[in-house]
Amino acid sequence: MTDITPHQDQASGHGNTPARLGYSPVADIPHKPRATDTDPKAARRAERQVATMFLLSMLMVVLFIVAYFGIDKDTIIYFPVLGEVGASNVALGLTMGLAILLIGTAAIQWAKKLMPDVEVVQQRHDMVSPKRDALEAQANYERGKEESGFARFPLIRRTLLGALVLFPIPLVVMLRDLWTPKPGTEGKSPADILSTTLWTGGLRIVSDGTYAPVRPEDLPVGGLISAVPIDLKEVEELEENLNARGKAAIILVRMEPDEIRAQQGEGWDYQGILAYSKICTHVGCPIALYEQRTHHLLCPCHQSTFDLADAGNVVFGPAARRMPQLPIGVDEEGYLVAMSDFAEPVGPSFWERG
Amino acid sequence: MTTTSPVEQVGGATATYVDERVGSNKFLSRNLGKVFPDHWSFMLGEIALYSFIVVLLTGVFLTLWFKPSMAEVVYEGSYIPLNGIKMSEAYESALNISFDVRGGLLLRQMHHWSALIFIAAMAVHMFRVFFTGAFRKPREFNWLIGVGLTTFGLLAGFSGYSLPDDLLSGTGLQIARGIVQAVPVIGTWAAFLLFDGEFPGTEFISRLYGVHILLIPGLILALVTVHLMLVWTQKHTQFPGPGRTNDNVVGYPLLPVYMAKAGGFFFIVFGIIALVGGLVTINPIWIFGPYMPDQVSAGSQPDWYIGFLDGALRVMPNIESVIFGWTISWNIFIPALVVPGILFTALGLYPFIEAWVTGDKREHNLLDRPRNAPTRTAFGMMAISFYVLLWVGGANDIIAVAFDLSINSIIWFLRVTLFVIPPIVFLVTRRTCLGLQRRDREKLLHGYESGRVLRLPHGEFIEVHQPLNEKDMAVITAKIDYTPIPAPDKADVDGVRNKNYRAQMLRHRLSEFFYGVNVPKPSAAEIEAGQHHAAHDAAVEAPLHDYEDADQIQNFHGGVLHHPGMAETNAEQVEQR
Numbered sequence: 039m040t041d042i043t044p045h046q047d048q049a050s051g052h053g054n055t056p057a058r059l060g061y062s063p064v065a066d067i068p069h070k071p072r073a074t075d076t077d078p079k080a081a082r083r084a085e086r087q088v089a090t091m092f093l094l095s096m097l098m099v100v101l102f103i104v105a106y107f108g109i110d111k112d113t114i115i116y117f118p119v120l121g122e123v124g125a126s127n128v129a130l131g132l133t134m135g136l137a138i139l140l141i142g143t144a145a146i147q148w149a150k151k152l153m154p155d156v157e158v159v160q161q162r163h164d165m166v167s168p169k170r171d172a173l174e175a176q177a178n179y180e181r182g183k184e185e186s187g188f189a190r191f192p193l194i195r196r197t198l199l200g201a202l203v204l205f206p207i208p209l210v211v212m213l214r215d216l217w218t219p220k221p222g223t224e225g226k227s228p229a230d231i232l233s234t235t236l237w238t239g240g241l242r243i244v245s246d247g248t249y250a251p252v253r254p255e256d257l258p259v260g261g262l263i264s265a266v267p268i269d270l271k272e273v274e275e276l277e278e279n280l281n282a283r284g285k286a287a288i289i290l291v292r293m294e295p296d297e298i299r300a301q302q303g304e305g306w307d308y309q310g311i312l313a314y315s316k317i318c319t320h321v322g323c324p325i326a327l328y329e330q331r332t333h334h335l336l337c338p339c340h341q342s343t344f345d346l347a348d349a350g351n352v353v354f355g356p357a358a359r360r361m362p363q364l365p366i367g368v369d370e371e372g373y374l375v376a377m378s379d380f381a382e383p384v385g386p387s388f389w390e391r392g
Numbered sequence: 393m394t395t396t397s398p399v400e401q402v403g404g405a406t407a408t409y410v411d412e413r414v415g416s417n418k419f420l421s422r423n424l425g426k427v428f429p430d431h432w433s434f435m436l437g438e439i440a441l442y443s444f445i446v447v448l449l450t451g452v453f454l455t456l457w458f459k460p461s462m463a464e465v466v467y468e469g470s471y472i473p474l475n476g477i478k479m480s481e482a483y484e485s486a487l488n489i490s491f492d493v494r495g496g497l498l499l500r501q502m503h504h505w506s507a508l509i510f511i512a513a514m515a516v517h518m519f520r521v522f523f524t525g526a527f528r529k530p531r532e533f534n535w536l537i538g539v540g541l542t543t544f545g546l547l548a549g550f551s552g553y554s555l556p557d558d559l560l561s562g563t564g565l566q567i568a569r570g571i572v573q574a575v576p577v578i579g580t581w582a583a584f585l586l587f588d589g590e591f592p593g594t595e596f597i598s599r600l601y602g603v604h605i606l607l608i609p610g611l612i613l614a615l616v617t618v619h620l621m622l623v624w625t626q627k628h629t630q631f632p633g634p635g636r637t638n639d640n641v642v643g644y645p646l647l648p649v650y651m652a653k654a655g656g657f658f659f660i661v662f663g664i665i666a667l668v669g670g671l672v673t674i675n676p677i678w679i680f681g682p683y684m685p686d687q688v689s690a691g692s693q694p695d696w697y698i699g700f701l702d703g704a705l706r707v708m709p710n711i712e713s714v715i716f717g718w719t720i721s722w723n724i725f726i727p728a729l730v731v732p733g734i735l736f737t738a739l740g741l742y743p744f745i746e747a748w749v750t751g752d753k754r755e756h757n758l759l760d761r762p763r764n765a766p767t768r769t770a771f772g773m774m775a776i777s778f779y780v781l782l783w784v785g786g787a788n789d790i791i792a793v794a795f796d797l798s799i800n801s802i803i804w805f806l807r808v809t810l811f812v813i814p815p816i817v818f819l820v821t822r823r824t825c826l827g828l829q830r831r832d833r834e835k836l837l838h839g840y841e842s843g844r845v846l847r848l849p850h851g852e853f854i855e856v857h858q859p860l861n862e863k864d865m866a867v868i869t870a871k872i873d874y875t876p877i878p879a880p881d882k883a884d885v886d887g888v889r890n891k892n893y894r895a896q897m898l899r900h901r902l903s904e905f906f907y908g909v910n911v912p913k914p915s916a917a918e919i920e921a922g923q924h925h926a927a928h929d930a931a932v933e934a935p936l937h938d939y940e941d942a943d944q945i946q947n948f949h950g951g952v953l954h955h956p957g958m959a960e961t962n963a964e965q966v967e968q969r
Binding site: 106111112117120123124126127128129130131132134135136137138139140141142143144145146148149150153154155157158159160161162164165213214216217218219220223228229231232246264266278279280281283284285287316317320321322323324325326327338339340341342352354355356357358359385386387388389390391392 | 425426427430462463464470491492494495497498501502530563566567569570571573574575576577578579580581583584585586587588589590591592593594625626627635638639640641642643644645648649652653655656657658659660661662663664665666667668669670671672684685686687688689690691692702705706707708709710711712714717718719720721723724727755757788789799800803
């Protein structure tokens, strides 16, 4: 392994079998000496270049410390090309980056100018072990097999196999409690939980964000608002998560009643106001890109397109299911309410959905 | 060893101290002079390694400030636009790292940039290994480890950008959840277990955190270690060149040249990542806002390496079936799990498939030039074109806006071209490789075109050909001409039926397919003759200076000149074979 020789000194006949290549072996490339090999001045210059880069690197570290303590973290400056940027971030990145980069360039310059540039040759060895080693390994294996009695005691062999197969099971079983049912969902299967939302008959529809109840006249024809059930805030505070929102979020759109070609249920609109789930039936992105003229709803994630004037059916894209519609009406005070929960699960499909 | 300075004396004493306890000199004596071949493309793997080190380093710093919790807090930090907004602790701490920890944004951006570079470098490194056949015996295991590293790299990246709990990362998680739910039979339960119930829950970020900072980096680190140990033991492959053979390594010794170059390159990669982290914004989470399951921004784009999966999801037609009351979402299951599953399995198995098809059992330490393995190169380009088309699909909304196109047309274009373009790429690549092989053959036989055009006295124009230099000669002649596995016999001489006939026939056909296209290297004798020819051509150069002296040219003109019809003749000869 230590048989290193300068490339030039190699006889031209080493290595690969000429027979296999079918050619006489090629001669080596002649080595051109560099300026730093022949001219001591050039070598001195290269030495100074390398040392200067190391020095600059050290200087950058000093500047980094100055920038770290000297520049207020909230200062914004104008930097050419980049525009308005945080002064601290740019200064720290520049100084640290250059401090590190200069070490690299110095080392490469050193290697290229001052270290030998003569390629050397080393022989390879086949990866395969010598025959003797293989035989010895085989003999050791046989001895081990014999001494352990692995072949003689089939009962041990089989029970060992059984034990080794079974022992990871507890580790897998313990993963069951990765999911612990939340209060109110005990005894329900995942499919049951996915199939219901907060909506029930008579529950007020409120605008998302302000939680203000919505009157039909609040929504002009062609308009769209994002809405949630009135008790969502309460539920979110109680459950301390956003799960209910992920299923109950809806959009309300209003069109001329005669523009509605089909709905998922007779009279599920209210004077041309339709309520649809906001959660895409493909993989669950919320949707609010609505084109008034065509009544198309476009998912920003994978561009599934639904026709809200036609029962929320899919008109294009990877989603296979229509957007679930929520039947709505108004209560005695004239506010929009849900008439019931969704008739089908909202959001992405799942195995048990049917 | 002549130790003079006190530092060297201490160093020498330390070396002895360590050696007496672990026997380190045995290793050092063999390895300090280890030879590493040099080529720019060998740096690609180095970039991957060094950027991974930077990812680890900056990641450790980020853990000091990041809080992987989905508990709700109200933001009161120095980023004014979000003041008073409810958000998770994870997002709040990510904002604090960006605005209130000095150098925190730099670390975050360095972490993100180096992760992107890590995966990109792995991908390009993999292309290099594939197209040069570096995965062949004895390096198949290292190829498998590399495929594993790439896979874990993708998971590391995805789990990382999902942690800050901003609107974009949450949307990514929602999509991931939808994909898990689409797995037949176990999907719903798997999703509930992973997320502790419904989406988004309160546990997922802290669970993902453990996976992101411990499990995946641990696996990557282990695999990287084995990867490098194998490179070390098997020695690096090298490109053909003068003096380079299958049985040697030509290059620079570890100490000092390779160590200085590789070590220096580490600092260069590190330094550039720090500069980019300081100057170029990446993943400005403060713009996206906190995650809410009913909000999304238009033009949501994942990091580049997830783009092909997102594209597959977008391009897939909306097929879903209900069988006996069970739902199978082909529209999600196939693009998100089956397609990448097939791509990565094929990638992992490729060296073994090629070895079986070709019956090649030799050790290969000299790299192939891509043109000399036309079928492999064509397969690689085909796979890349498929990947790129999926990637285009992942950006269909951006493309639609930028070029004012219809999204529907882009999707339909991709649905067709995903099946049409890769085979075309395959054929074009194979023909291109053959063309290049033919060119190589011409060069071997007649030398290269010198660019000197000569007009002969009778009016004919010729181009003077020069003999190849030694380097080109070595590179071109290193090509190995393989022969396909012969067709099997239906029965042996005694009439005993060949039981493996069908398998052997398949292998024969595949081998024919793999090696069937090849421009054989000229024989040594042909080259000799060709060079003789070229030498004459070179001699013709001499009268060039006395261009007007027609007599002198005439002297050299005796049927020995290269004639323009020759190239075609050779090409035809090749075709006939």
